[in-house]
Structure formats: C-alpha cells, structure tokens
Amino acid sequence: MEIKLFDSELKVMDVLWKEGVLTAKQLAGILKEQVGWNKNTTYTVIKKCIEKGAIERMEPNFQCRATLVKEQVQQQEAEELVNKIFDGSVDLLFASLLNKKSLSPEEIKRLKQLVNELE
Helix, strand or coil, rough: CCCCCCCHHHHHHHHHHHHEEEEHHHHHHHHHHHHHHHHHHHHHHHHHHHCCCCCEECCCCCCEEEEECCHHHHHHHHHHHHHHHHHCCCHHHHHHHHCCCCCCHHHHHHHHHHHHHHH
16 A cells, blocks of 8 residues: 655654654654754644554554554655656666766665666
8 A cells, every 4th residue: 555645744754763652742852853843733744644544643642653664665755756757767767866976986886786686
C-alpha cells in the first residue's frame, strides 16, 4: 500500500525514524527547535500521519511510533521523482545529478559497485 506523505509529514516521520517512540509532546518540542513549529501545528501534522496510517498512536501519554520504514518511503519518493520529472528514466536522473556535481573518487567507486551489483 502506497502512502503519500507531504514535506511537513516527512519532517515528523524523520524525527520518529531517528528517535524511535516519542510522545506527541516530545515530538512538538523537537520540531519547535528544528523548524519553529508551535505545538498545534505539530499535533495537526501528527493527526494527519495517524489518519494515513504512517504513525501509530499508543497510550499512555499519546506516544507515537512510525509504522513505515524510512527506506520504504525513500524508495517511493525516488520512484515518484523519476516518474514525474524524468519520464520514468533512471539514467536521465543520474545524468542530471552527475552533470551538476563533481564526485570524489570514493563516491565514484561506490556508484560503480552499485551498478556492478545490478548487472
């Protein structure tokens, strides 16, 4: 099942992926520090994530736990980017990225290893 998360929801999920289970209050404190959100904003975004099934609410104390794995969301977002911007062409995405950035020898080595593993 594919769950579409918006940027604000990804901010909440990112904190949960890093920290594990947190109360809504703890989440609100972290996001106030990181992005300047007030408590109501954070609670609204948490509620949307719960409705989508991305976060599970547990008691006591309104504890929140991510139900999606970060890698699953990364894969979904990457596929959406490739389909939306590069007409489904992964090689066009890589060509675009590689044209704008000079890679270190270590990064080139890792990319070659990834390609070799796919063959």
